[in-house]
Amino acid sequence: MADSKELYKLLSSDFKTENAFYFASRGEGMMLGAEKDTRRVFLINTNTQEAWELLTPDRHFSFWDKSAVEIADTFDLPDIARYNANEVRAPFCFDINDYKDGVASVIWTLQPDGRYYADEDGFGMKNDVEINFTAFIDQSANILIPFQEMDESIQRQYRKQAVEISKNQEETSYICLSPKMTIPFCENYNIENHKEKLIRIISGIMIQFGSQVENAYKNSNYVEPLGVFRSINPTPNHYLSLTLIGKKIQSDQEKYEVGFVTAIFKKDYEPQCLCVYTGEYTSAEIANIMLNENNVEMIYNEFIRMVKELTQQSL
Numbered sequence: 001m002a003d004s005k006e007l008y009k010l011l012s013s014d015f016k017t018e019n020a021f022y023f024a025s026r027g028e029g030m031m032l033g034a035e036k037d038t039r040r041v042f043l044i045n046t047n048t049q050e051a052w053e054l055l056t057p058d059r060h061f062s063f064w065d066k067s068a069v070e071i072a073d074t075f076d077l078p079d080i081a082r083y084n085a086n087e088v089r090a091p092f093c094f095d096i097n098d099y100k101d102g103v104a105s106v107i108w109t110l111q112p113d114g115r116y117y118a119d120e121d122g123f124g125m126k127n128d129v130e131i132n133f134t135a136f137i138d139q140s141a142n143i144l145i146p147f148q149e150m151d152e153s154i155q156r157q158y159r160k161q162a163v164e165i166s167k168n169q170e171e172t173s174y175i176c177l178s179p180k181m182t183i184p185f186c187e188n189y190n191i192e193n194h195k196e197k198l199i200r201i202i203s204g205i206m207i208q209f210g211s212q213v214e215n216a217y218k219n220s221n222y223v224e225p226l227g228v229f230r231s232i233n234p235t236p237n238h239y240l241s242l243t244l245i246g247k248k249i250q251s252d253q254e255k256y257e258v259g260f261v262t263a264i265f266k267k268d269y270e271p272q273c274l275c276v277y278t279g280e281y282t283s284a285e286i287a288n289i290m291l292n293e294n295n296v297e298m299i300y301n302e303f304i305r306m307v308k309e310l311t312q313q314s315l
Contacts, residue, residue: 004050011044011051028099030139041094043141052141054094061088063141066211067228069133070148072181072204081110081131085147086207093132099139103162105155106135108147136162138169145174154178161236173265175231175239182234191307195300198232202242202303203296205230209244210290213256213283226256237267240310242303246286255280258289260299262306274306 002010011033014021022034023044033042038057045051053062061068066088074085084091093109111131136145136158144162154177165172176182181201183194191198209228216226226246233239241263246256257280263273281289289295 002053004052007042007053008044008049008051011042012046012049026096026098026104028102028139030096030099030104032096043096043137045139047139050140054141055090059090059094061090064088064143065215067208067215068135068143068146069208070146070176070178070181070204071207072200073133073148073178075200075204077131078111078128080128084110085133096137101163102139102166103136103144103159105159106137106147108133108135134158138162138166142169144169148178148181150178173229173231173241175234175236177234179234183232183240185233185235185238185240188233188240188307188311192304198303199296199300201230201232202299205242205244206290206296206299209246210287213246213286216283239265240307241265249280255282256286258286260302262303262310264310272310274310276302276306 011021011023015023020036021042022036024032026032029045029047031044031046033044033051034040035042035057039055039059040053040057040062041055043052043054043063054064056062066086069085069088071086074082077085083089090108092112093107095107097105097107109130109132111128132149133147134150134155135143135147138144144165145158150158157177161175161177165174181197181204183191183197187194205228209226212226212228227243229241229243231239231241241261243261243263244258245261246258249255249257257277259275259277261273261275263271265271
């Protein structure tokens with residue numbers, strides 16, 4: 001993948017003539033670019049003179065991977081929508097709305113309305129309903145709120161959250177608000193009653209983490225810890241969370257030390273955490289581990305055990 005500064009130089013040389021690319025303003029010095037001879041899509045920051053390729057010519061995510069998608073929100077989708085989500089593929093509409101307060105929403109159509117397939121006489125129309133996923137990004141193309149289905153109310157809440165995250169990404173966590181992927185705080189005492197939902201959440205996190213490791217491993221210079229964080233409660237000031245983490249081993253750069261952390265966070269208090277260390281694995285081994293259903297059950301059982309221990313101390 002091209003360096004963001006070098007990619008900007010390439011794109012900016014065509015700003016005036018638009019011989020090779022189309023450009024559209026997205027406010028606050030941000031632009032959306034598209035290559036005329038391919039289907040590549042770019043995000044451009046004229047303030048920092050950087051650019052990022054978001055979609056490849058075959059319309060797959062380029063800068064992002066599956067860790068940018070709430071995979072737990074894809075399991076009940078129709079086949080075509082789920083396929084596009086899991087392959088991080090955008091053959092239909094993909095657009096970025098205008099920036100406001102340094103944050104923009106991204107719209108990704110996983111399945112178009114059935115009229116998309118019809119000719120001018122209406123033949124070929126299907127019964128499909130349009131399915132869109134939305135994410136929020138900052139001005140460096142970083143995902144602040146991962147792709148998922150959002151109604152207008154949740155979009156408004158996520159926008160506020162995204163703005164806060166963008167101000168301090170090190171200290172401010174993304175809190176999932178979707179009822180489909182969270183459990184009310186009051187149910188933490190009865191967490192075992194929600195096994196089906198928790199299995200879905202854990203399965204999604206594992207797929208996201210496997211994708212993150214696979215893509216980080218392609219960059220031999222990447223040494224920062226990896227992780228997929230998920231809040232289980234939709235309560236920003238007081239939540240239960242699960243995080244899969246991976247750290248490259250200094251003595252063996254081919255392997256990651258993998259574990260998962262269960263934590264209870266209360267505003268103005270230090271989080272209470274319990275961690276399970278699972279072992280050291282290559283990226284290929286991690287990919288297999290994260291797709292193994294038996295490992296989903298193992299993490300679920302350990303998560304329940306740790307929640308019980310933490311709730312006795314904290315809730």
